[in-house]
Amino acid sequence: MGKMIFGRFLPGDSVVHKMDPRAKLLFVFIFIVAVFLANNAWSYAVLLAFTFLVMTISKIKLRYLINGLKPIMILLVFTLFIHIFFTKGGAVLVDWKFIEIHEEGLRQGIFISIRFLVLVFMTSILTLTTSPIAITDGMEMLLNPLKKVKLPVHELALMMSIALRFIPTLMDETDKIMKAQMARGSDMTSGPIKERIKAVVPLLVPLFVSAFKRAEDLATAMEVRGYRGGEGRTRYRQLKWNLRDTLALVVLVLVIGLLVFLRN
Amino acid sequence: MNEILSLKNIAFTYVPDQPEVKNAVEDVSFAVNEGEWIAIVGHNGSGKSTLARIINGLLFPQQGSVSVLGQPMNEENLWDIRSQMGMVFQNPDNQFVGATVQDDVAFALENNGVPYEEMVERVHEALAQVKMTDFLDNEPQHLSGGQKQRVAIAGALALRPRILILDEATSMLDPQGRAEVLATVMKLREETGLTVLSITHDLEEAMLADRLLFMNGGRKFAEGTPQQIFDLGDELVKLGLDLPFPIKMAKLLQQQGVALEGGYMTEEELVNDIWISNFKK
Numbered sequence: 001m002g003k004m005i006f007g008r009f010l011p012g013d014s015v016v017h018k019m020d021p022r023a024k025l026l027f028v029f030i031f032i033v034a035v036f037l038a039n040n041a042w043s044y045a046v047l048l049a050f051t052f053l054v055m056t057i058s059k060i061k062l063r064y065l066i067n068g069l070k071p072i073m074i075l076l077v078f079t080l081f082i083h084i085f086f087t088k089g090g091a092v093l094v095d096w097k098f099i100e101i102h103e104e105g106l107r108q109g110i111f112i113s114i115r116f117l118v119l120v121f122m123t124s125i126l127t128l129t130t131s132p133i134a135i136t137d138g139m140e141m142l143l144n145p146l147k148k149v150k151l152p153v154h155e156l157a158l159m160m161s162i163a164l165r166f167i168p169t170l171m172d173e174t175d176k177i178m179k180a181q182m183a184r185g186s187d188m189t190s191g192p193i194k195e196r197i198k199a200v201v202p203l204l205v206p207l208f209v210s211a212f213k214r215a216e217d218l219a220t221a222m223e224v225r226g227y228r229g230g231e232g233r234t235r236y237r238q239l240k241w242n243l244r245d246t247l248a249l250v251v252l253v254l255v256i257g258l259l260v261f262l263r264n
Numbered sequence: 265m266n267e268i269l270s271l272k273n274i275a276f277t278y279v280p281d282q283p284e285v286k287n288a289v290e291d292v293s294f295a296v297n298e299g300e301w302i303a304i305v306g307h308n309g310s311g312k313s314t315l316a317r318i319i320n321g322l323l324f325p326q327q328g329s330v331s332v333l334g335q336p337m338n339e340e341n342l343w344d345i346r347s348q349m350g351m352v353f354q355n356p357d358n359q360f361v362g363a364t365v366q367d368d369v370a371f372a373l374e375n376n377g378v379p380y381e382e383m384v385e386r387v388h389e390a391l392a393q394v395k396m397t398d399f400l401d402n403e404p405q406h407l408s409g410g411q412k413q414r415v416a417i418a419g420a421l422a423l424r425p426r427i428l429i430l431d432e433a434t435s436m437l438d439p440q441g442r443a444e445v446l447a448t449v450m451k452l453r454e455e456t457g458l459t460v461l462s463i464t465h466d467l468e469e470a471m472l473a474d475r476l477l478f479m480n481g482g483r484k485f486a487e488g489t490p491q492q493i494f495d496l497g498d499e500l501v502k503l504g505l506d507l508p509f510p511i512k513m514a515k516l517l518q519q520q521g522v523a524l525e526g527g528y529m530t531e532e533e534l535v536n537d538i539w540i541s542n543f544k545k
Contacts, residue, residue, distance in 0.1 A: 133363040165363050168405040217358035224320055224351045225361075225372035225419065226343060232377045236370035236387070 008068075010128045015244060016058035017129045021138030023245035027252055028126045034256045035115055043262040044114045050255050051118040058129050069120060076116050083109030136160045137237055154230030162218070170211065177206050266298040267334070268426060268459050269319065274328035276318060288314045289325070290482045298426070301453060301460040303470040305493075306479030307504040312463045315479070316431045319461070320351055333426065347376055350420020352433040356412035359419075360404045365396060368404070369418045376423065390418040393455075394448050410441025414448055421452070428452075430462040434469060446472065467508040471529055478505070490529060510534040 011017070016024070038044050055062065066073060089104030127135070140157035147153050178188065181202055188199040276289040289311040296302050304312045317323040319330060321342045330337045332345045350372075353359045362368030366387050373383045391397045394414040404412060413433055420428060430449070434442040446469060452458050464470055476493040478486040480503050486493055494500070494511050501507065507515070510528040518524055523541060528534040 133367075161363060162361065165360070165404070168403070169357050172405070214355075214358045217353065217355055218361065220322060221351075221353055221359035222361060222371075223322065224346060224349075226347055226375035226423070227371075228343065228375070233374050234377050234379060234383065236367060236374055236380070236383050238380060 008128065009131050010060070011131075012059055012129065014057060014059040014129065016054070016125065018244070019129075019248060020239055020241050020245045021130050021134040022141050022239060023241065023248055024126055024130055025135070025138045025142060027248055028122055030249075030252055030256075031122050032119060034252075034259060035119055037256065037259045037263055038111075038115070039263045043259050044111055046255065046258055046262060047118050048114055051121050054125060055121065058125050060125060060128055065121060065124060069124065072120055076113055076120075079116065080109045080113045083112060132164045133161055133237070136164065137239060141239060154233070158230075166214070169214075170207070173210060174203065174207055177203055267295050268298045268332070269461075270295040270331045271315075271319070272329050272331075274315070274318060274325045274330070276314060276323060276325040276327075278314075280326060286482065288482055289318065291328075292479075292482075292484050293328075294477060294484065294487060296427075296459060296461060298459055299453075299457045300475060301462070301473045302475050302477060303473035304461070304463045304477045304479060305465060305467070305470045305505065306485075307465060309481075310479040311482040312479045313431060314482075316351070316429055316461075316463045320349055320429060321346060347372075347423050348425050349427045349429060350417070350423060350425040351429040351431060352413060352416045352420055354432040354435055356409045356416065356436065357404065359416050360412060363403065364400070365391070365402050365404075365407070365415050366400045368415055369422050372419055372423050386422050386424075387418075390422040391415075393421055393452060394418045408441060409437045410444040413437065413441065413445045417445070417448060417452075425458075427459045427461060430460065430464070432463055432465070434464065434466060442466070442469075465505075467506065471508055494529075 035047060038047050052062075055065065084101055084105050085099065087105035087108045088100075088102050090107070091103045092100060093103055093106065094101040130138075136157050139160075140153055143151065143153045143156075181199075182188065186199055186202060188196060188203070190196075191199075270293075272293050274289055274292045275287050277285060277287045279285050292311075292315065294302075304315060306312045314323065318325050319332075321330075321337055332348060335341055335345070337345055360368050361371045369387045369390055370383055373386060378386065388397065391400065394417050396411065396414050396418060399407065399411065399415075404415075407415065416433070417428070428449070434445050437445065449460060449462075450472065453460060460473075462469060462473065470476055471490045471494075473490060476486075476488060476490050477484060478493055478500075485503065486496060494507060497507070497511075497515070506512075508529075510531050510533065511526075514524050514526050514528055514534055517538075518526065522538075524534075524537060528537065
């Protein structure tokens with residue numbers, strides 16, 4: 001679990017790190033849709049090349065990505081084999097005992113794997129180069145127009161940022177409670193699964209109780225500091241849209257043009 | 265002197281529909297002058313925290329009235345009045361709203377719609393006042409308790425309030441953190457003439473105040489300078505309040521027949537008097 005990098009933030013100073021979170025979110029969102037445009041070898045090659053280009057610019061090492069995404073890689077290899085063995089169609093490439101590999105199966109397997117790979121890499125690059133709070137800010141700004149249809153955008157963003165802010169606090173607390181329960185003789189790390197699940201209950205109950213207490217305290221503290229909803233609030237964290245953000249999106253549009261041109 | 269805050273005949277109960285339950289606060293009146301440091305002391309359940317919440321409009325009393333800067337508090341001017349009062353609570357973690365120190369200090373400013381440029385200026389000014397400028401981008405989990413409380417004070421100061429309320433703000437801190445926070449408050453008072461209202465059961469903190477308000481069972485039991493309050497001596501002990509160390513020590517020495525005058529507010533006064541007491545003979 002410790003090595004898993006999906007959703008983790010890796011501070012740095014690359015161009016990608018410095019981009020406006022709104023631009024990055026839009027970029028990834030459009031990219032995800034664009035991935036489904038590819039339908040032949042050339043277009044998949046373009047996708048793959050583009051993803052590696054973005055990775056290089058963001059100064060994230062390929063090895064780091066692959067290592068950190070190991071569980072997802074296993075899934076990827078699994079889908080690859082499923083396709084190779086079970087998709088029929090086209091010329092038969094291998095016919096050995098009960099194994100029968102068709103051309104179409106190999107093709108599909110490789111394409112789907114590449115599609116999966118670029119999606120996971122691109123979203124990982126987004127979260128690795130953007131702090132969670134910046135992502136929240138970006139989301140809030142991008143979703144702002146939805147306020148017109150009564151979506152509580154500000155409240156959702158605030159909830160998100162408070163949740164992020166309290167993750168380490170609650171982690172510490174969990175650790176403390178765990179030690180306290182262990183000191184009382186509770187064993188959480190060994191024994192059959194059923195016992196271990198049972199041992200979690202005396203951990204969760206105090207954690208929930210204290211989380212509610214914290215929530216109440218925080219609500220009071222926020223009220224005292226004049227919080228009364230999103231109306232009339234100003235923002236301290238400002239987002240700045242630079243030339244590089246526009247350029248990144250322009251490049252993406254060009255890549256999409258290329259994909260449309262290459263696909264059958 | 266300017267009266268900045270006054271409470272008149274405040275009575276409050278958490279359970280208005282159960283008249284048999286004793287009121288949490290009963291018939292409390294007092295006034296605070298501008299620039300004063302008032303400490304409200306009393307043991308658990310004496311109604312001192314309830315009182316703080318009433319002053320800030322978090323709770324509305326069933327009887328009596330609260331006036332801030334001459335205006336009686338009501339639903340309409342509540343938010344204006346709140347922006348005049350900064351409040352710091354007990355738990356350093358549970359009042360940290362922002363993701364980083366500067367975001368947290370800016371929170372109250374954001375709520376009050378302060379424009380961006382002014383916000384930046386005020387955040388820096390407030391952090392300089394509590395000497396936390398170096399920690400601008402730190403996350404709360406990388407700060408000590410005392411540092412977090414100083415950030416909370418900065419968050420309150422950013423609005424440039426007239427009154428700072430400390431609701432047991434030092435009770436969860438280690439001695440060093442407590443000293444840090446108290447030193448910060450003292451320095452602020454010297455520099456800005458801020459009015460401070462501290463709710464505490466730490467008597468060392470209470471002794472820093474100009475005036476003490478001693479709460480017992482929801483009522484105001486006594487009011488006066490620290491000297492006057494601690495002169496009550498045994499009466500305080502009977503009500504479950506410990507005496508500050510120098511006073512207790514002097515008392516014990518007097519019982520042992522050491523000729524001392526008593527009424528020492530600091531350890532230093534006591535020590536000085538002990539070692540010159542022999543010269544007096």
